[in-house]
Amino acid sequence: MLRLLATIKKEWLLLLRDRTGIILLFAMPLVLITVMAQIEDAPFRDYQEVKFDILTVDNDHGRLGRYIQEGLQSSGQFNIVDSVKGHPVTEQAAREMVNAGDYKICIIIPQGATGAIVSNANKIVNDISHRMGMSIALPVSARTDSLHVTVYFDPAAKKAFKSAIHQALDNFLTQVETDLLMDRIKQQLKRKDVPETDTMQIQLKAVGLKEQFAGESKQPDVISNSVQHNVPAWSIFAMFFIVIPIGGNMIREREDGSLLRMKLIPGSYLAILAGKMLFFVGVCVVQFYLMILVGIYLLPMMGLPKLVLGHSHVATLIVATCIGLAATAYGILVGTLFKTPNQALNFGAISIVILSAIGGIWIPLEIMPPTMQHIGHLSPLSWGLDAINNIYLRDMGVQHILTDVSKLVVCAVVMLCIAAGIEKRRIS
Amino acid sequence: MTSIAVQDLHKTYKGALEPSLRGLSFSFQKNAIVGLLGPNGAGKTTTISILCGLVKAGSGQVKIFDLPQDAAHREEIKRLVGIVPQQIALFPELTAIENLVYFGNLYGLKGKGLRSRIDEYLQVFGLEKNGNKEVHRFSGGMKRRTNIIAAILHQPQLLILDEPTAGVDVQSRSMILQFLREYNKQGVSIVYTSHLLEEAQTICSEVAIIDEGRLIVQGTPDALIAKHSNCGNLEDVFLHYTGHAVRD
Numbered sequence: 001m002l003r004l005l006a007t008i009k010k011e012w013l014l015l016l017r018d019r020t021g022i023i024l025l026f027a028m029p030l031v032l033i034t035v036m037a038q039i040e041d042a043p044f045r046d047y048q049e050v051k052f053d054i055l056t057v058d059n060d061h062g063r064l065g066r067y068i069q070e071g072l073q074s075s076g077q078f079n080i081v082d083s084v085k086g087h088p089v090t091e092q093a094a095r096e097m098v099n100a101g102d103y104k105i106c107i108i109i110p111q112g113a114t115g116a117i118v119s120n121a122n123k124i125v126n127d128i129s130h131r132m133g134m135s136i137a138l139p140v141s142a143r144t145d146s147l148h149v150t151v152y153f154d155p156a157a158k159k160a161f162k163s164a165i166h167q168a169l170d171n172f173l174t175q176v177e178t179d180l181l182m183d184r185i186k187q188q189l190k191r192k193d194v195p196e197t198d199t200m201q202i203q204l205k206a207v208g209l210k211e212q213f214a215g216e217s218k219q220p221d222v223i224s225n226s227v228q229h230n231v232p233a234w235s236i237f238a239m240f241f242i243v244i245p246i247g248g249n250m251i252r253e254r255e256d257g258s259l260l261r262m263k264l265i266p267g268s269y270l271a272i273l274a275g276k277m278l279f280f281v282g283v284c285v286v287q288f289y290l291m292i293l294v295g296i297y298l299l300p301m302m303g304l305p306k307l308v309l310g311h312s313h314v315a316t317l318i319v320a321t322c323i324g325l326a327a328t329a330y331g332i333l334v335g336t337l338f339k340t341p342n343q344a345l346n347f348g349a350i351s352i353v354i355l356s357a358i359g360g361i362w363i364p365l366e367i368m369p370p371t372m373q374h375i376g377h378l379s380p381l382s383w384g385l386d387a388i389n390n391i392y393l394r395d396m397g398v399q400h401i402l403t404d405v406s407k408l409v410v411c412a413v414v415m416l417c418i419a420a421g422i423e424k425r426r427i428s
Numbered sequence: 429m430t431s432i433a434v435q436d437l438h439k440t441y442k443g444a445l446e447p448s449l450r451g452l453s454f455s456f457q458k459n460a461i462v463g464l465l466g467p468n469g470a471g472k473t474t475t476i477s478i479l480c481g482l483v484k485a486g487s488g489q490v491k492i493f494d495l496p497q498d499a500a501h502r503e504e505i506k507r508l509v510g511i512v513p514q515q516i517a518l519f520p521e522l523t524a525i526e527n528l529v530y531f532g533n534l535y536g537l538k539g540k541g542l543r544s545r546i547d548e549y550l551q552v553f554g555l556e557k558n559g560n561k562e563v564h565r566f567s568g569g570m571k572r573r574t575n576i577i578a579a580i581l582h583q584p585q586l587l588i589l590d591e592p593t594a595g596v597d598v599q600s601r602s603m604i605l606q607f608l609r610e611y612n613k614q615g616v617s618i619v620y621t622s623h624l625l626e627e628a629q630t631i632c633s634e635v636a637i638i639d640e641g642r643l644i645v646q647g648t649p650d651a652l653i654a655k656h657s658n659c660g661n662l663e664d665v666f667l668h669y670t671g672h673a674v675r676d
Contacts, residue, residue, distance in 0.1 A: 006533030010519070010526075017521040017562070257515030261578065264480055264513075265534045266506035272534070 003267055007275025014249075015283070021245055025283060026290060029238030030298075033291050036234050037299055041226040054078040055094045055106035062114025064176050068107065068149070071172045098152045105157070105165055108150040114176075116147050121181040125188055138184065149173065225305045231295035232388040233361040236381050238291065239284045239320075239327050240352045246280055246331025247344035277328050284324025285317070310391035315398045319391065322408040323384040329412035329419075330380075336419040355379045383407045429494065430455045431462075431586050431617035432479060437488035439474055439641075448474040450641035452488070456634065461608065461618040463632035463649075465625065467670050471641040472621045473514075476590055480511050492586065510584035514591045516571045517578070520564035524555060524574045527563060528581060535582040542581070549577040552607060569600025576604065580611070587611065589620040593627060605631050629662035637669050644669045 015021060054072060058065035072078045081103070082089055089097075094106040122138035149169060153162055253259040262272055295307030310316065331348070338344040356362065358372065359379030368376060376382050387404035390396040433455040440447040449471045456462040466472050477483035478490060481502045490497040492505045518527045525546060532542040550556045553573040563571060572592060580587060589608075593601040608631060612618050622628050628635060629649045636646040645652060645665075652665045659665045 002533050002536060002538060006530055010522070010530045013526055014519065014521055256520065257513050257517030258519055260482070260513055260515070261511075261517035261531065262534065263482060264506060264509075264511045265531065265582075266503045267534065267536070 003271040004275040004278070007272050008279045011276060011279040025242070025245065026287060029235070029241070029287060029291055030294050032238060033231055033234045033294055034298065034302070037226050037230040037295075037304055038302065040230055041304055052078055052104050053081050055089055055097060055103045056080055056082050057089050057091050057094050057106065057108045058082065059091075059111040060109045060113040063180070064114040064117060064149075064173075065109040067176045067179075068109060068169070068172045071175070072168070075168070095152055098154055101154050101156060104154045104161070106152040107169065108152075110147045110149065113147050113149065115141060117177050117180050118184075121177070121184045124181060125184040128185070129188055134188070138188075227295055227299050227305045227307050228393065229364060231291060231299070231307050232392065233356075233385055235288050235291040236323055236384045236388070237352070237356045237361050239287055239323050239384075240330065240355070240381060241349075242280055242284055242287075242324075242327050243331040243334050243348040243352060244345055246276075246328060247335040247338065247348050248341045249276075250332065250335025251338065251341045251344055273332070277325070277332070280328040280331065281321060281324035284327055285320045288320040288323070308392060310393075310395045312391055312395075312397040315391050315396070315401050316388070318398065318405055319384060319387040319401055322387075322405045322412075323380075326380045326384075326408040326412045326415075329415040333415040333419045336422050356381050358382075360385055380408055380411050383411075429458045430491070431458045431460070431493060432456045432619060433489075433491040433494075434475070434479075435489040435491075437475070437478065437490065438486040439471075439478065439483070440486055447486075448641055449478075449485070449488075452638060452641055452643055454636045454638075454643050454646055456617070456619060456636070458493070458617050459612070459615055460633045461612050461620070461631055463628040463635040464619055464621045464638065465628060465635055465666060466621075466638040466644075470639045470670075472638065473590065474641075475638070476511070476588055476621070479588065480509065481505065507582065508585045510579040510582065510587045512576050512579045512587070512589040512592050514594065516563075516575050518563050518571070518574060521562060523560050523562050524550065524566070524570075524577075525559040527574065528577060531578045532581045537581060545581060546577070549580065553577060554603060567597075567600075569596040572596050572600060573604065576607070584616065586617045586619070589618070591622055592620060593622065593624060601627070625663040625666055626661070635662065637666060639670045 015025075056065075056069055056072075058069065069080050069082070073080050084093070084097070089106075091108050094103075094108070097103050098106045119139070119141035123140045126138055126140065151165065151169065153165075250259070253262075263269055292307065292309070296309075300306045334344050334348045334351075338347060356379070358376045359365075359381035360368070360376055361381055365373050365376045365382060383404040387401040387408075390400045390404075394400070435453050437449045437452040438447060439449040452471065452475060464472055464475065474483065478485045479492065479497065481497055493508055495501040495505055495508075497505060518524075519530070522530070528546045528549075529542065532538070532546065537545070546559075547556070550559050553576070555570060555573060555577075558566065558570060563574060566574065572595075576589070576592060579589075587608075592608075593604055596604070605627065608618055608620070620628075620632070632649060634646065634648055635652065637644045647655075649662050649665075653659050653661060656665060656668055659668055
């Protein structure tokens with residue numbers, strides 16, 4: 001126990017003397033988290049929160065044009081722009097501006113579009129009336145070719161964005177067509193036998209959509225915000241960067257001979273190693289909670305959402321400790337494997353960046369290709385993130401993190417065994 | 429009784445073209461100051477590493493105070509032996525006292541007993557005013573002296589020093605050698621390697637010259653010098669046995 005405690009104290013003193021190291025261990029991750037949460041805020045916000053300017057050229061001047069413009073405007077996603085510098089936008093000018101990337105979308109509503117919809121509704125009503133034995137003939141246009149609402153997209157627009165716009169416009173068209181049809185039917189029924197006082201409430205939507213959260217106590221939009229992903233994800237990333245100081249520390253001890261002296265002293269070197277590991281796991285846990293505090297207190301001051309924690313604080317502590325354990329073991333492996341601090345630094349940094357990229361730290365695994373998702377689940381960083389997500393987003397407890405935590409512990413043990421094997425081989 | 433007995437020691441490092449030790453044998457009497465001398469690549473460091481249990485011998489026998497250097501006795505031997513490595517095996521960012529307290533703790537020493545022992549040795553080595561200074565601020569001589577203190581905190585019966593005076597000034601060297609003489613008088617056996625043969629001649633009661641992994645000659649400095657009429661000092665004897673060719 002004396003060896004273990006003495007080693008923890010020694011590492012503590014070494015850390016205190018290394019002011020640059022302290023900044024790298026604690027201040028840099030806080031800056032990283034703040035910057036990443038800010039940068040990735042926009043992509044993580046859903047479409048309700050992002051507004052685009054949308055050019056509209058209304059050649060129809062009828063109900064359809066009005067309905068589309070009002071619908072888009074009321075959705076909150078779009079600012080309708082129908083004139084630039086005081087002049088109404090023409091179709092040609094709109095196309096050029098979209099092509100130049102000044103605007104993402106332009107909608108051209110053709111002349112006579114509302115008339116075409118009314119004519120179509122009249123035709124349907126006439127047909128129904130005829131079948132019902134009523135002799136009503138609403139005016140129907142002789143025109144047979146169909147009109148199109150034309151949409152121009154910025155060539156750089158994403159596929160998902162285009163689909164969303166298509167879907168919204170389709171809904172507006174359907175809505176206008178349905179409204180006009182219902183309007184015509186109501187008029188005809190009134191003419192037949194319904195008193196003027198009857199308001200004819202027709203509810204078209206008998207069954208609607210309602211979104212509810214599968215868990216017990218969280219709001220569904222917790223999942224989709226930048227803070228909720230970035231704070232835990234980059235905290236894990238920063239914790240794994242402890243590989244650099246540990247690797248450097250181990251190589252320095254080997255180079256300056258202090259490791260040699262430790263091995264010459266009777267007693268198990270394992271106790272010394274355990275002391276070193278405990279200290280660095282502690283540093284990782286402190287790092288983690290500091291970054292969580294940033295998510296709770298600092299980021300909301302910058303206009304970002306507040307980090308929502310789960311209710312199982314014990315589970316969070318277990319996960320943070322196990323991530324720290326895996327990170328520390330990786331540092332020991334890197335420190336044992338490489339002969340110079342330069343080699344360890346480069347390999348450590350690059351490997352952590354790769355493991356974090358494939359492990360869903362930069363972007364969630366769910367939006368990666370299936371093969372990358374399979375590979376990503378092999379990264380210890382993804383196990384840590386999955387466990388944290390289970391606690392923070394799904395509000396789960398200790399029993400639901402056991403699988404990921406076990407993987408982290410087994411991974412740490414395997415890395416330590418490999419390091420021990422390398423060291424043993426070096427001696428023999 | 430012998431402090432160290434080595435019998436037919438062989439060692440070839442993995443990937444090495446030549447063996448480092450080729451049947452090395454010697455024994456040193458208890459309470460002596462013995463110089464283990466040899467040119468570069470003679471096998472001195474390999475021998476010391478095997479004596480400490482840091483490197484496994486290919487074959488042969490090693491005994492420290494009649495205890496075989498094997499897994500069963502390794503811990504006991506570590507308690508009996510103090511090693512001063514050639515490197516300054518200290519944490520440069522820690523003060524001398526912090527280093528010594530840490531290594532003392534690793535030896536199982538603690539509290540006032542450890543602290544008074546550290547203070548005593550700091551005084552012996554003239555470092556009492558610099559105990560709270562970080563080691564990286566020390567001169568080469570101060571580092572060497574602290575390096576020796578770290579090896580004797582547990583009061584070993586055998587002290588092995590690998591070039592303890594390399595790169596130090598005359599005053600520090602004199603202090604170190606004086607300490608070794610005094611320490612030896614307290615009953616501690618000392619084995620030391622050095623390329624400074626004049627120093628070895630002054631301090632050692634016996635020397636063993638090894639080369640190419642074998643013992644070349646062993647005896648008191650005076651006897652070895654007297655044996656060769658053309659040799660006026662230990663350096664002449666050394667060159668007589670190991671040749672004038674430069675070793676890498």
